[in-house]
Amino acid sequence: MNTPARRRKWKQRDIAPYLFIAPFFVLFLVFGVFPLGFSVWLSLHQWEPAAGMSAMRWVGLDNYMFALTDPWFHRSLWNTLWFAVVSGLPQHLVALPLAYFIQSRLKRSRNLVVGAYFIPYITSSVAIALIFATLYSKDYGVINALLQALHLPGDIDWLGDASYTKPAVAFVVFWRYLGWNIVLYLSALQIVDNDLYEAATLDDVSFWQQFWHITLPLLRPMIFFAVTLTLIGNLQLFEEPFILVDAEKGVAPSVMTSAIFMYRLAFSDGDFGTASAVSWILFLIIAALTWVNSRLFKRAEDHDVSR
Amino acid sequence: MSRAERPDTARYIAYALVAAGALLLVSPFYFTFVFATHTRSAIFDTPPPLWFGSAVLGNYDMLLERLPFWRNFGMSVYVAVMTTTLNLLLCSMGGYAFAVYEFRFKRALFALVLASMMLPAFLNMIPSFMVMQFLGWIDEPRALYVPGAAGALGIFLMRQYISSGIPKELIDAARMDACGEFRIFWSVVLPLTGPALGTLGLITFINSWNNFIAPLIVMRSAENYTLPLALRSMQSPNNTEWGTLMVGSAIAMLPLLIAFFFCARRLVAGLTAGAVRG
Numbered sequence: 307m308n309t310p311a312r313r314r315k316w317k318q319r320d321i322a323p324y325l326f327i328a329p330f331f332v333l334f335l336v337f338g339v340f341p342l343g344f345s346v347w348l349s350l351h352q353w354e355p356a357a358g359m360s361a362m363r364w365v366g367l368d369n370y371m372f373a374l375t376d377p378w379f380h381r382s383l384w385n386t387l388w389f390a391v392v393s394g395l396p397q398h399l400v401a402l403p404l405a406y407f408i409q410s411r412l413k414r415s416r417n418l419v420v421g422a423y424f425i426p427y428i429t430s431s432v433a434i435a436l437i438f439a440t441l442y443s444k445d446y447g448v449i450n451a452l453l454q455a456l457h458l459p460g461d462i463d464w465l466g467d468a469s470y471t472k473p474a475v476a477f478v479v480f481w482r483y484l485g486w487n488i489v490l491y492l493s494a495l496q497i498v499d500n501d502l503y504e505a506a507t508l509d510d511v512s513f514w515q516q517f518w519h520i521t522l523p524l525l526r527p528m529i530f531f532a533v534t535l536t537l538i539g540n541l542q543l544f545e546e547p548f549i550l551v552d553a554e555k556g557v558a559p560s561v562m563t564s565a566i567f568m569y570r571l572a573f574s575d576g577d578f579g580t581a582s583a584v585s586w587i588l589f590l591i592i593a594a595l596t597w598v599n600s601r602l603f604k605r606a607e608d609h610d611v612s613r
Numbered sequence: 614m615s616r617a618e619r620p621d622t623a624r625y626i627a628y629a630l631v632a633a634g635a636l637l638l639v640s641p642f643y644f645t646f647v648f649a650t651h652t653r654s655a656i657f658d659t660p661p662p663l664w665f666g667s668a669v670l671g672n673y674d675m676l677l678e679r680l681p682f683w684r685n686f687g688m689s690v691y692v693a694v695m696t697t698t699l700n701l702l703l704c705s706m707g708g709y710a711f712a713v714y715e716f717r718f719k720r721a722l723f724a725l726v727l728a729s730m731m732l733p734a735f736l737n738m739i740p741s742f743m744v745m746q747f748l749g750w751i752d753e754p755r756a757l758y759v760p761g762a763a764g765a766l767g768i769f770l771m772r773q774y775i776s777s778g779i780p781k782e783l784i785d786a787a788r789m790d791a792c793g794e795f796r797i798f799w800s801v802v803l804p805l806t807g808p809a810l811g812t813l814g815l816i817t818f819i820n821s822w823n824n825f826i827a828p829l830i831v832m833r834s835a836e837n838y839t840l841p842l843a844l845r846s847m848q849s850p851n852n853t854e855w856g857t858l859m860v861g862s863a864i865a866m867l868p869l870l871i872a873f874f875f876c877a878r879r880l881v882a883g884l885t886a887g888a889v890r891g
Binding site: 318319320330331348412419423429432433437438439441446448451455481484542544549582592 | 639641645660709710714726740744793794798
């Protein structure tokens with residue numbers, strides 16, 4: 307123990323783990339923690355970056371008050387929530403039974419099918435938005451052509467008429483993340499599979515009754531996890547509406563999410579203070595909704611246990 | 614397990630629905646490749662083209678005319694390779710430390726790593742732009758690969774793999790041989806983490822390749838654009854050259870489609886690893 311070489315080794319071993327984790331924490335400090343602190347401070351000031359650091363003026367909570375009373379912000383919040391529900395809920399309503407079906411009915415074609423559903427998730431949102439922009443085109447788009455072929459009204463201005471633009475964008479989001487949710491549910495189903503086999507030996511239990519009474523309750527923790535991920539993701543929705551609908555277009559406000567609103571405040575209007583305030587308000591809303599979501603699931607669980 | 618039910622009709626309908634859904638999901642990719650072979654005016658025919666045309670070379674020439682396309686492609690490759698290399702090194706280091714050492718504040722620090730994954734990205738958009746400005750990194754590729762060089766997900770993945778897949782005795786034995794700590798990590802542990810490194814590398818590469826918001830905020834000059842930004846810059850409200858744009862999109866998508874074709878299993882397993890940790 308007392309030879310110098312030994313002592314040196316012990317020391318090295320004590321310091322080593324800190325050196326190994328240092329890169330993460332240094333980066334996290336510089337590009338994570340510090341910017342966040344700075345953003346709080348910024349949200350309490352009025353400032354345009356062009357004017358330099360000295361032009362920063364303390365305004366207290368004015369930025370927050372301004373944002374909270376701004377009708378455009380209200381509109382963006384409404385759009386965000388609308389997208390969260392309309393593109394989020396169907397993802398799970400489709401992914402759950404589909405994952406169950408794939409898991410229990412598909413054997414050889416399984417990887418192919420899962421792969422097909424998953425590809426949109428790993429594709430660039432820009433490439434996706436560009437192809438959908440052509441497919442949605444009013445006079446020449448494939449979607450309208452298809453509708454006409456089916457003798458349905460096929461002259462819809464999908465990305466130009468406010469009442470269609472929102473659902474059109476929501477569909478792209480749904481399309482992109484469906485496979486992700488299927489994969490999440492499949493990974494959970496692999497764990498509960500044994501129970502399923504036992505349950506399936508009971509007579510008179512149909513395929514979908516099994517799903518409803520056995521699989522679904524067992525999947526609850528994963529449903530909670532997946533819904534939470536969708537909620538958090540959709541509340542920060544930015545890329546799909548941002549690329550699909552040009553900001554100059556008349557319908558742009560109807561797909562302006564809060565994240566887009568924040569981006570425009572900062573990078574088009576140069577109002578970094580208010581934009582920072584908006585980002586914190588949005589953060590609090592996401593935190594609150596995530597909390598409510600977890601309470602709802604917990605309540606349902608307690609209810610189940612007491613039954 | 615299917616004997617108990619009324620078979621056939623209902624089941625075939627279900628198979629057909631699942632197959633139709635899969636086709637519907639991949640059809641936009643099909644149209645990307647089809648439109649890439651048509652001129653703008655052919656795409657805007659009624660009915661739109663459903664099969665491959667012959668305008669692909671013309672579209673390609675116009676793509677090179679409009680964009681410094683291969684330079685943008687190279688920029689995407691450069692940023693993705695740098696991000697991936699750094700993550701493989703730094704995340705395996707971090708994951709290794711959390712997996713094999715006992716040290717003060719270990720639990721708290723690991724909790725911090727996990728918590729950092731929960732932070733919504735938009736919260737950082739404005740202040741990190743200002744940090745880049747302060748550092749003078751605007752329009753510099755390093756602004757894209759340095760901040761995310763040691764991702765929390767990567768540390769988590771590597772910790773899981775090392776703590777369950779690498780025997781502690783091996784590390785002790787190496788220590789007996791008086792190997793230095795970094796030496797143990799580098800020549801004993803790292804070579805054994807191949808599969809985990811593969812998964813992490815794939816995930817990191819894909820995320821970097823598709824990243825849109827970070828380059829949107831920091832990259833300024835067209836020749837420094839990564840592919841997503843470059844493609845978007847070709848879109849205009851009125852006369853977008855769709856065929857040309859689709860050639861660019863198709864080329865941008867191909868590397869990932871090929872990678873996905875070969876590594877789908879590993880990728881999916883890695884992506885959901887965080888989800889099934891229970």
